[in-house]
Amino acid sequence: MKNLCLVFLSGLILNVYSQPASFSSKGIGGGGALFALSINPANNNEYYVACDMGELFHSTTFGDSYSQVNFQQVIGGHNSKVCFTSSVGLLYTVSYANNMIIPKKSTDNGVTWSALPGNPDNTQETFSIDADYNNPNRLIISYYSNIYFSSNGGNTFTSIHTATNSGAGNVVGGVFFDGNNIYIGTNDGLLVSTNGGSSWTTSTITGIPSTDRIWSFAGAKSGTTTRLFCITANAANVYVGLVGSAYFGFPTGVYSVDYGSGNWAPKLTGINTATDFPMFVGMAGNDINTVYLAGSNSNSVPDIIKTTNAGTSWSHVFSTSGNQNINTGWSGQGGDKNWTYGECPFAIAVAPNNSNSVIFGDFGFVHRTSNGGTSWQQAYVNNAGQHPVAANTPTGQSYQSSGIENTTCWQVHWMNANTMWSCFSDIRGIKSTDAGNSWSFNYTGSTANSMYRVAQHPTNGTLFAGTSNIHDMYQSTRLQDNILDATDANGKIIYSTNNGGTWQNLKVFNHPVFWITLDPNNANRAYASVIHYSGGTGLGGIYVTSDLNNLATSTWTLLPNPPRTEKHPASIVVLNDGKMVATYSGRRNSSGVFTASSGVFIYDPVLNSWTDVSHTGMYYWTKDIVVDPFDASQNTWYAGVFSGWGGAPNGLGGLYKTTNRGTSWTKLTNASVIDRVTSCTFNPANANQIYMTSETNGLWMSNNINAATPTFSLVQSYPFQQPERVFFNPYNQNEIWVTSFGNGMKMGLLTTNGIPEFKNKNANLITIYPNPASNEITIAFENKLSGLNEMEIMDVLGKTIYSGAAQFENKINLTGLTPGIYFVSIKNNGITVETKKLLIAR
Structure with a gap:
């Protein structure tokens, strides 16, 4: 085998492995609802927040900036609360991937996640997850009908409760762990274990009206006093799947009990039940007097209510009127969006050991306080755009991304x-x-x-x-x-x-x-x-229209309907010869069944007629049509297609190609791998390279799209499951921008020949010697980054052949590897920050 000599280039990946090392968020958020927040007890600057658009965001700077868990590891949702533990690197959460809403765990501080081996039934949705921070093997999850307990980190589970009302299911309002004493607030009452979960009873304490049920629950302990708080609602209104936007008139009471010395007692002084609608209760586990309630009010704006005397009195501490104590971003009184846009919290998190540290998420934003609500700050755009308290939020200001993008x-x-x-x-x-x-x-x-x-x-x-x-x-x-x-x-x-x-x-x-x-x-x-x-x-x-120059007085004419279609037009491309090609997207009838009304169609303006050039696989749910910009004749097209359901539409999705304007089509992808493709985009500097977007499978690319059977590889560094379209900056073709359904827009940098090159302020973290190498290398890592650092070695196909914690000096034996090109990457908290090439030559 010929020995190769290779120059060592920092942060450069050749086309043999042409996948971007990272993407940066560019948008300013504000679209998807934010749920399931949790703060690390060991580091109050670290927290997670999940989004109903599929993300799980992670901050180690108390909301100044965010990274994002890769969708291949976890897809976020309503109940994707991350449970921290005292065991180094051990976390738990719920993932919403592939319609299987299951509990997962990470043993490397969130870099990778795996399904819990003992999950009782992977076909059942997991609605809640709670872990004992101090006893990390203790874990509680709930399904609609059952609540389960594990004493061995999820290797096995035991059912500890079955819902008494099959119409409502098990609503787990919260869990408080106190050594061997465990308290679960549910709509069936307070479940208690005093022996570390070995056995459970339903507490007989009274005080909550028989017509009401526990909806949200929290607890704390100080000395010998264990104090529990809950929010209640009418039994008919409490059921599994309910979220914070159902606030209006929902809560019926706020109650507290010192467990073991009394019954539930109402705590409503300072709360007007006609105008205040708290939905979630939060406490630090070591503060029995400080409690927060998060909800909305009759003005439909976020509302945080606080007590520092165990509910004897309450005060409103999130003062939206005049933004009195809130540093706003672009949403606030007087802003580009008013407080009614965020409207209502979907979760609140209090640091388990610090009652001054609080965060909540609403219909678009995260807000935070580190001083117990005396003042609050936005946590969704870069702090450079933050506005002063007690002043109207100005309109039309510019903002930079902080990394939390949650809209389409x-x-x-x-x-x-x-x-x-x-x-x-x-x-x-x-x-x-x-x-x-x-x-x-x-x-x-x-x-x-x-x-x-x-x-x-x-x-x-x-x-x-x-x-x-x-x-x-x-x-x-x-x-x-x-x-x-x-x-x-x-x-x-x-x-x-x-x-x-x-x-x-x-x-x-x-x-x-x-x-x-x-x-x-x-x-x-x-x-x-x-x-x-x-x-x-x-x-x-x-x-x-043919008189667009007349603007508001221009005349628009409806064209005839293409064959089979039902008035759901989608993408349009006008060809150089004057003909127009369009897609019609899917339509579902009143029974929810897909009609055969979708596809690709050519319009001839001379004849004022359409020709159906659809492949039969396009009949139900076609997305974009893309014309190959390198084909001067414009005969080569690509069509993105989604698979539907219900019979005929099943398994049809993928990327289709024609080289003769639709006379014949070839399906380029396998529906078992990618069954919903939205669009594709050519690299303007490389006629063989496209980027392809999918619904649940992320961003893909091909470096040989003109081959008879092109190959596709996943762009590993793009973290979101559903990119929409890819755009190259026409003024700087080094920039590739990716839009998405729910994760805003992200940008990566490419070289002019399509080779990704991502410059990073943390460059030159890695030194590899010798390079080229034969049997052993030393990888020296300059640790300038906080958090978990991981090292990974990949081959030219992107296959990981080694991964492990990044030490200051790492000696790696290469004798089992084939000579050739490899790539060494450093990841910080799951995000690749530098990649360098390695040549093995013997």
Whole structure:
């Protein structure tokens, strides 16, 4: 075998292993609800927060910045609370992957996670998880019908309680561990063990009305006093799956008991049950007098209520009026979004050993206090954008990401090298004037919940956008008429002549506009996708105008319906010869069944007619159509397809390719691996390289897309399960931007030939010698990073051949490895911070 000589390059991965080393978050959050917060008792600066869009965020800086657990390890959800333990590296949580909501554990401080081997039934949803910090093998999980206890870290479980009401299930409001005494607050009462979980009884203490049930529960101990608190609600309103947004009129009482010396007693002084709606109770485990209640109120704004005298009196400590004691980000009184946007907490966490350290999450944001609620700070954008207390939040300011992105981004668009626009759901759209480093709502006239697509006039720069008040378009919950056919006042095309500073109505359809594109042959001609079925007689379909220059007085004409379709148009591409190719997405009828109305269609403007060029696999749920930019004839197309369910739509999803404008198609992916593909994007500097987005399988790439059978590899460093589309910066093709359904937008850096190169402030952490090497190497690691550091060696295919804790000096035996190129990476808290090449030559 020929010996190779290789120059050692820092942070560079060649195309043989061309996967980005990291992506940085660029958006400013604010879309998905934030649940299941928990603070590390050993380090109050460390906490986790889960999102209903699938993320599990991690901060070691008390919310100044966040990383994100890779979706291959954990997918976050309502009940993905991370349980810290005193055992180094041992954590527990609940993962929502592949419709299997199961408990998992990590033994390396959250870098990797594995399913608990003793989980009683992986087909059952786990609704809660609690671990004993001081006795890490003690673990409690709940299903709908049963509560289980493990004394051996999840290797085996024993059922300790069965729900008494099958219509409500087991609601576990909280667990308090106190040595061998364990207390579980449930809707069936207080479950107690006094022998470390070996046996359990339902406490007979009274005081809560028979019509009410425990909903949320917390406890603390000081000296010999064990004090428990709970929030109650009417029994008919308490059931498994209920969340914090059901607050209005929900709570019926707040109660406390010193266990063993009395009964539950009401603690409502200072709480107005007609206007205050606390949903969650939180305590530090060592403070029996300080208690927090988190909920909303009759003004529908987040509300935190606190007592320091065990409930004798309560005071409101999160003062939203005038932002009295809150350092705000872009949401707050007077801000780009008011407090009603966040509306209500979905969880509160108090540091288990420090009652001054508190965090909560709501419909879009995290807020924090380190002084017991005397003052609060936003924890969702970079602190540089934070505003002073006791002052209205200004509008139109610019913000930088802190890493917590929890909303859907559809598109990134460049007006020029510095000015960018990004289309979002829930937060409309955001604008950057500094090449994407910071973003703002500094515009007027765009008020829709969602902006799905923008297009720009090639000469005068006018922007055109499709908008709607209906978010999450063409996801599985947005395919049916009862949602999509309602009148939509913001279903329209708007335009801006000043780079997005001011928007005006161009055409109001009163139905969602999902796509808009201009004809490259005629800048006054544009096409738009409008959604409205209404039994087949609706106004939906693809519209065209040939006088776009007339703006608000332009005339739009509905084109004929393509064969089989049912007025759910999706993506549009106008070809250089004037023909137009479009996809129609899925539609589900009133019974929820997919109709065979989807696919790829060509429109001939001369004949004013359509041709169905769909593969039969596209008949139910087609997503984007992409034309190969390197094919001058524009005969090569790629179509993303989702698999549906219910029979015929099953197993059809993937990436399809045609080289003859749809006369024939080849399916490039295996549905058993990737069964839902949204889109793909070519690297503009590499005709053989594409990036492909999927629904639950992450971001993929191929370096040989023009091969008869191209190969695809997962971009390991992209952490989220559902990227939407990939965009290359036309002014700096080193930048690759990835939008997502629920995780905002992220950016990675590439070299001009498609080789990822990610510069990092922590560069030069690794020294490898000798290199090239033959039988042994020494990897020296300069530990400049806090947290857990891990070393990994991978081959050119991305297969991990070695992983372990990164020590200051690591000697690795290479005798079992084949000569060739390898890559050595350092990960800090699960995030790759540097990668270097290693050559083995003998």
